Amino acid sequence: NAGVTQTPKFQVLKTGQSMTLQCAQDMNHEYMSWYRQDPGMGLRLIHYSVGAGITDQGEVPNGYNVSRSTTEDFPLRLLSAAPSQTSVYFCASSSLNPRASTDTQYFGPGTRLTVL
Amino acid sequence: KQEVTQIPAALSVPEGENLVLNCSFTDSAIYNLQWFRQDPGKGLTSLLLIQSSQREQTSGRLNASLDKSSGRSTLYIAASQPGDSATYLCEVAGNKLTFGGGTRVLVKP
Numbered sequence: 001n002a003g004v005t006q007t008p009k010f011q012v013l014k015t016g017q018s019m020t021l022q023c024a025q026d027m028n029h030e031y032m033s034w035y036r037q038d039p040g041m042g043l044r045l046i047h048y049s050v051g052a053g054i055t056d057q058g059e060v061p062n063g064y065n066v067s068r069s070t071t072e073d074f075p076l077r078l079l080s081a082a083p084s085q086t087s088v089y090f091c092a093s094s095s096l097n098p099r100a101s102t103d104t105q106y107f108g109p110g111t112r113l114t115v116l
Numbered sequence: 117k118q119e120v121t122q123i124p125a126a127l128s129v130p131e132g133e134n135l136v137l138n139c140s141f142t143d144s145a146i147y148n149l150q151w152f153r154q155d156p157g158k159g160l161t162s163l164l165l166i167q168s169s170q171r172e173q174t175s176g177r178l179n180a181s182l183d184k185s186s187g188r189s190t191l192y193i194a195a196s197q198p199g200d201s202a203t204y205l206c207e208v209a210g211n212k213l214t215f216g217g218g219t220r221v222l223v224k225p
Contacts, residue, residue, distance in 0.1 A: 004159070035215075042120070042205060042215035043160075059212065090159055104150065107159035 002026050004108035006091050012114045013081040021076040021111050023091030031094045032074040033105070036060065036087040043090065049074055050097060081115045088112050118143045120208050122216035130224050135193035137219050139206035144184045146210040151180050151191050154203045154218070163204075164191070196223045 007022045025032065033048035035058075045058030049068040063085060065077040074093075078085060089112075092105040119142045129135060139149070148167050152160040164173045164180040166189065172181040177194040193200055205218040 033213075040125070040217050042217045043207075044215075045213055092160075104162035104165055105160075107152075107161070109159045110157075 004091055004093055004106050006089075006108035006111050008111060009109065010112050012116065013078075014116055015081060015083060017081050019078050019081065021078075021089055021091075021113075023074045023076065023108060024072050025074075025091075025093040025106070026072065027093060027095070027106065028071060029093035029095050029106075030071065031097050031105075032068070033058070033092050034064070034066065034074070034076045035090045035092065036085075037090060037110075038087050046076065046089075078113075083115045086113060086115045118208060118210050118212060118214045120206060120214045120216040122204075122206060122219050124219060125217065126220040126222075128222040128224060129196055131196060131198060133196055133223075135191075135196050135200065135221060135223075137191040137193075137204050137221070139189040139191070139208075139216050141187045141189075141208045141214070143210055144187055146184065146208050148209045149180075149182055149189050150207045150209070151178075151189075152205045152207060154205060156202075160205065196221075198223050198225050 004025045030051045034046040035043040037043045044060045047066040049055045088110050091108040094105045095103045121140045150165045151163045154160050166173045166182045179192045182189045201223050203218045203220045206216045208214045
């Protein structure tokens with residue numbers, strides 16, 4: 001198993017550009033989520049999905065879109081990048097909603113994004 | 117709104133000393149609490165998960181306790197090694213998933 005994979009590992013954007021961060025998992029997990037990590041602030045949930053075709057907003061959804069057309073993939077789209085979106089982005093997956101189970105979340109290696 | 121705090125933000129100890137990492141949370145209505153390890157430039161790796169009905173969990177040199185009434189969890193790492201150097205984060209699963217800011221640990225040889 002490759003686990004949770006993310007591409008790219010690094011990205012530099014100019015303000016106003018759009019891009020998609022890719023996330024894939026090969027563990028047949030229903031639950032997937034996107035977090036951003038900023039210095040001293042821990043991880044904050046952007047969007048999550050409890051299965052193909054179902055997505056919902058997390059704590060900081062503004063400026064980001066997601067879709068879940070397959071169980072394996074959960075891309076995160078930045079519509080018009082802003083310097084405030086400079087951060088490290090992590091994708092995670094688990095077999096069930098981690099709020100209601102003993103299953104842990106598995107995290108990808110992260111994408112470091114800089115918006116100039 | 118749940119707030120999760122980890123103090124201190126950074127900790128340095130000599131090899132062999134026991135590590136004590138703290139996590140406090142404001143809302144005791146939680147499903148579970150999880151401790152993660154994060155190495156520089158890497159993702160998070162789960163260490164221990166404690167259900168709300170449990171008081172502690174153990175794995176090797178790691179022991180995590182949970183006191184819901186006081187809103188506290190403690191991660192103990194016995195006989196620390198340089199390989200334990202990393203950032204440790206706690207995550208509280210309640211109405212939402214909330215992470216603490218982490219404690220950066222350095223174990224000096």
